[in-house]
Amino acid sequence: MAEPLEIGSLQIRNVSKIFGTFKAVSDVSLNVQKGEFLTLLGPSGSGKTTLLMMLAGFLDVSEGDIALDGASIAGVPAEKRNFGMVFQGYALFPHMNVRDNIGYALSVRNRAVAEIEACVDEMLDLVQLQQFADRKPGQLSGGQQQRVALARALCFAPPVLLLDEPLGALDKKLRVEVQEQLKVIHRRIGTTFIYVTHDQEEALSMSDRIVIMRDGAIEQVGTPKELYERPKNKFTASFLGKSNFIHHNDKVYALRPEKIDLIVGVDHQDARMNGTVSSITYFGSMQRVIVDTKEGQKIEIDIDVWRNANEVKLGDAVDLLWADEAAVELQMG
Numbered sequence: 001m002a003e004p005l006e007i008g009s010l011q012i013r014n015v016s017k018i019f020g021t022f023k024a025v026s027d028v029s030l031n032v033q034k035g036e037f038l039t040l041l042g043p044s045g046s047g048k049t050t051l052l053m054m055l056a057g058f059l060d061v062s063e064g065d066i067a068l069d070g071a072s073i074a075g076v077p078a079e080k081r082n083f084g085m086v087f088q089g090y091a092l093f094p095h096m097n098v099r100d101n102i103g104y105a106l107s108v109r110n111r112a113v114a115e116i117e118a119c120v121d122e123m124l125d126l127v128q129l130q131q132f133a134d135r136k137p138g139q140l141s142g143g144q145q146q147r148v149a150l151a152r153a154l155c156f157a158p159p160v161l162l163l164d165e166p167l168g169a170l171d172k173k174l175r176v177e178v179q180e181q182l183k184v185i186h187r188r189i190g191t192t193f194i195y196v197t198h199d200q201e202e203a204l205s206m207s208d209r210i211v212i213m214r215d216g217a218i219e220q221v222g223t224p225k226e227l228y229e230r231p232k233n234k235f236t237a238s239f240l241g242k243s244n245f246i247h248h249n250d251k252v253y254a255l256r257p258e259k260i261d262l263i264v265g266v267d268h269q270d271a272r273m274n275g276t277v278s279s280i281t282y283f284g285s286m287q288r289v290i291v292d293t294k295e296g297q298k299i300e301i302d303i304d305v306w307r308n309a310n311e312v313k314l315g316d317a318v319d320l321l322w323a324d325e326a327a328v329e330l331q332m333g
Helices: 048-056 098-107 113-126 142-154 172-189 200-206 224-229 234-239
Strands: 010-019 022-032 037-041 063-068 084-087 160-164 192-197 209-214 217-222 244-248 251-255 261-264 273-282 286-293 298-304 317-321 327-329
Touching: 010 048, 022 048, 022 063, 022 217, 037 048, 037 200, 048 160, 048 192, 048 209, 084 142, 098 113, 098 142, 113 142, 113 172, 142 172, 172 200, 192 200, 200 224, 209 224, 209 234, 217 224, 217 234, 234 244, 234 251, 273 298, 286 317
Parallel strands: 037 192, 037 209, 084 160, 160 192
Antiparallel strands: 010 022, 010 063, 209 217, 244 251, 251 327, 261 317, 273 286, 273 317, 286 298
16 A cells, blocks of 8 residues: 655656647646655746646646645646745735734634734744834735745645746845845745745755756656756756757767866867867856857857857967766757
């Protein structure tokens, strides 16, 4: 007899979503572990948000099944699934203060006043907004509003929290700050997070596992390190970070720009390629150099500025070197 599944685990079994003749999600199967921070990552139109909306119950499943702890929830309406949901637009009530916004989900469930107050106090502490409890959403920054939305979604202790591009409305600096806060909150509470984004940096920095999606299907699933270091095909290698694609003996290899050594001058005995520097872009701690090789390829190399004793200049003849294990052979497609 199989052991019972832990509360907060999700099983997605051959799920598809069809709109007329268009298949937005195609035969997706995935197990989400209890307490996992799982990210659905892909470009616009990849099916990631459609899949999340089926998990939430806002869209019906056309084919397949979704189960929570082994029990099907495919026919269960959204309000009965008891999942938390955080949107990009916050969806806070402008006429309510922070405290009332956070406690709203419990108040509509007719919980006791003392229980609501205790939960709200706990959530205010969790998202570090105690001093803003009496303010209205319009008096808060975007990052603070997003933390209120997160606290409201967590206040009723949902088994799963679904997050749809929650940081999309924030500027870059604030996004990085809220990413760190989200990771800390996830570690503290241990709730299962399923997070949708098209931002690769968000996915790499926060996730336990990442699901790469394209055209409604799963391309590859793995930890951030697994996907970055060992992408299985050109799509994953190019979508998650930057890659050079090297053609050799009818095979394609992915080679990350930071794994290439550049030496000014040619005829180094271990050189893999050589060519001429055609572009240099400065990013502060790093500079990106583009080399036009004699084989007719453009190769990008990322160089730590502080380690680069000999400054590279436009027009320099250079050799390119890399270790055998740095180049990853790709499947076609």
